[in-house]
Amino acid sequence: NAGVTQTPKFRILKIGQSMTLQCTQDMNHNYMYWYRQDPGMGLKLIYYSVGAGITDKGEVPNGYNVSRSTTEDFPLRLELAAPSQTSVYFCASSYLIATGDSTDTQYFGPGTRLTVL
Amino acid sequence: LAKTTQPISMDSYEGQEVNITCSHNNIATNDYITWYQQFPSQGPRFIIQGYKTKVTNEVASLFIPADRKSSTLSLPRVSLSDTAVYYCLVVGDSSYKLIFGSGTRLLVRP
Numbered sequence: 001n002a003g004v005t006q007t008p009k010f011r012i013l014k015i016g017q018s019m020t021l022q023c024t025q026d027m028n029h030n031y032m033y034w035y036r037q038d039p040g041m042g043l044k045l046i047y048y049s050v051g052a053g054i055t056d057k058g059e060v061p062n063g064y065n066v067s068r069s070t071t072e073d074f075p076l077r078l079e080l081a082a083p084s085q086t087s088v089y090f091c092a093s094s095y096l097i098a099t100g101d102s103t104d105t106q107y108f109g110p111g112t113r114l115t116v117l
Numbered sequence: 118l119a120k121t122t123q124p125i126s127m128d129s130y131e132g133q134e135v136n137i138t139c140s141h142n143n144i145a146t147n148d149y150i151t152w153y154q155q156f157p158s159q160g161p162r163f164i165i166q167g168y169k170t171k172v173t174n175e176v177a178s179l180f181i182p183a184d185r186k187s188s189t190l191s192l193p194r195v196s197l198s199d200t201a202v203y204y205c206l207v208v209g210d211s212s213y214k215l216i217f218g219s220g221t222r223l224l225v226r227p
Contacts (some may be wrong), residue, residue, distance in 0.1 A: 035217075040218030040219070041219060042218050042219050042220055042222060043161065043215075043217040044217070045214065045215070045216075048214070058214075085183075090160045090161075092131075094162065105163040106161075106163065106215060107163075108159075108160025108161050108162065109160055110158075110159060110160060111158070111159070111160055
């Protein structure tokens, strides 16, 4: 059970280039998320998905796109990279359990460090 | 989602108990208090969650007063490996959206 895996670990892009950040989870979680974390700051939600074929915007979706064709995979697409997208990107997943005794726990991947020059 | 306020940073020494307080004045009835830990170059990791009174697990304790407008994460006998950023979040019942603030940067010194 690998949990949440992300590739690549590091990437340098030139302004205007595009790329896809890959995220895979093997926990059969329904919910998946993409966050970005700028230096010294907390995480901000970019996009999330509540199941295959269903995605929605988070706090900072501009400049990004996502798709969710399978339960396991949730790729994040950057079109026309800009220096403002230099950040560390984290993918997470969770299995929402509405027990009334607790809320859900999110499991995070190791992150992708992206630099746009 | 309720906003949280916590200290930007804290220093401690190995073996000491560390208490990090979080303020969440606008917490709603169905909200839970949840703490995540983030080591450098890693994603956050869930450590503890509570609704009221006291919760304890193998990592930490969480103290929540009756009015639930604040909470305290307690780390007993910290070690160097507890150096990390600790995030306090208020999460609604069955909610999947997490709002991370800037967290508390804990530095444990030898």
